[in-house]
Amino acid sequence: MANSVKNTFKSTKTWSEKLASLYREKIEVESCPWCGSKYYIKYGRYKFTYRYKCKSCSRTFLPSTGTSIHYIHKKDTFIEYAEFIQNEGMHTLKFMCDNFNISPMTSFDWRHKILMSIPISTRSFKGIVLCNELSLLYSLKGRKGSSLETIGISRKQKILDEKYQSRLIIVNENEVGEIKLATVGLINRNHFDRIFKKRLNNVEKLICSEQSVFANKEEFNFKSLDIVSGKKKQKEISQKLINQETMMYMFKTWINNTMRGVATKYLALYANYFMNYVGKIFNPVDRQSFIQKYIWPFYTLLECFYESFITDHTSMVYSIPTKRKWKTSGNYYFDLNFKRY
Ligand SMILES: [Zn+2]
Structure with a gap:
């Protein structure tokens, strides 16, 4: 299994093209990820894509800002990782670390960002x-x-x-x-x-x-x-x-x-x-997954949402908070409908 994964997925050139086409074809811009405004303009090029500037809050952003690949350095490997789960199902974090040559923490974070980018259904039942x-x-x-x-x-x-x-x-x-x-x-x-x-x-x-x-x-x-x-x-x-x-x-x-x-x-x-x-x-x-622009704030605020879930909707007492903190987490626009609890 390990060998077949390496052989299939290690052509860097193909993957960079793949990433470029991902930006071209699948990642859209609908609003400013910082403030949610619909008023923004193109603001120069960035690698395979454009940079944008918001006319309401004056901040700049990329089409991928806030999505599952936001703040990910090895974007190609992340895409391989996501496609592996899609094709082979979910394996243990250890297995994924060994196959993709990443640390346990990275493997853990990537998996959760992938899970967070799955759309939630809001349709009515009949x-x-x-x-x-x-x-x-x-x-x-x-x-x-x-x-x-x-x-x-x-x-x-x-x-x-x-x-x-x-x-x-x-x-x-x-x-x-x-x-x-x-x-x-x-x-x-x-x-x-x-x-x-x-x-x-x-x-x-x-x-x-x-x-x-x-x-x-x-x-x-x-x-x-x-x-x-x-x-x-x-x-x-x-x-x-x-x-x-x-x-x-x-x-x-x-x-x-x-x-x-x-x-x-x-x-x-x-x-x-x-x-x-x-x-x-x-x-x-x-x-559908890259339309989800709230992954970064959701990921960094998850512990807060979990705390309010435990406090407001269960009989348990919230205790022993996790220690990881991100400076930018409170800066992003977050649609509360995106919460999963
Ligand atoms: Zn804005």
């Missing part, structure tokens, strides 16, 4: 929508000295305790599905509405399996299969519920085994990636 909840252990992976074990809570205690479960919601309309991080601890109607309410106005029925937490709690009042009329239709929906359970199982197995666990902080990103990947719509180097 017709019959299937819904379920899945739980994964609350995880502080990567926070030094912060694991629950070090504060005297064993893994076994965690598994048994409702409080230490990250709760995700899976929603399926036809074959297309989404998994969203809702809370840590017990889930309630507010957690669900925060994420989905606006998108369910055109839904005819919300169906869940009988075992689902949504079927057994009055506040949700979602319907089980028996309200669907007609034997044939019932059979069809029943099969879809089974498919949804299978998808949940695959996602959990992927997180726990293939990824060897994911910090709750990043879970929403991995969930979005997973559903895009299995739906065969994951493409980290297409136009």
Whole structure:
């Protein structure tokens, strides 16, 4: 595997052309990444592309400012890295370090920038929508000295305790599905509405399996299969519920085994990636990914967003902040719809 990767991807010349065409064909400018203004002008050339100047805030920028490749020195290698994930799926960080000759920190950062550049769907659901909840252990992976074990809570205690479960919601309309991080601890109607309410106005029925937490709690009042009329239709929906359970199982197995666990902080990103990947719509180097101009601010402010998620929407207490800081993070325009929690 290692050799084939090196042989296929190491032609620098081709990759520079590729980068040039990426700028030419896929990276567009729609607004100023610093202030969000639509009034900007071309302001000289820069390598394969133009520099722009904003008429509102007078700052200059490139088409890639704020995107996944912003502040990345080895842009060619980054594109190879992204295409590798697209074609081969996600491998361990160690595997990626060895194959692309990059440090563990770079590998970690690149992966997360790629995950952040996957668009989030905001479309409205229609017709019959299937819904379920899945739980994964609350995880502080990567926070030094912060694991629950070090504060005297064993893994076994965690598994048994409702409080230490990250709760995700899976929603399926036809074959297309989404998994969203809702809370840590017990889930309630507010957690669900925060994420989905606006998108369910055109839904005819919300169906869940009988075992689902949504079927057994009055506040949700979602319907089980028996309200669907007609034997044939019932059979069809029943099969879809089974498919949804299978998808949940695959996602959990992927997180726990293939990824060897994911910090709750990043879970929403991995969930979005997973559903895009299995739906065969994951493409980290297409136009849709480079329209995402908020990667840099999102990436540098993620810890702040995570803190407000934990504080406002879960029963956990935010503790042991990560120490990495970036000087420019607060300077960029950030569309709050881009937040993933
Ligand atoms: Zn501006």
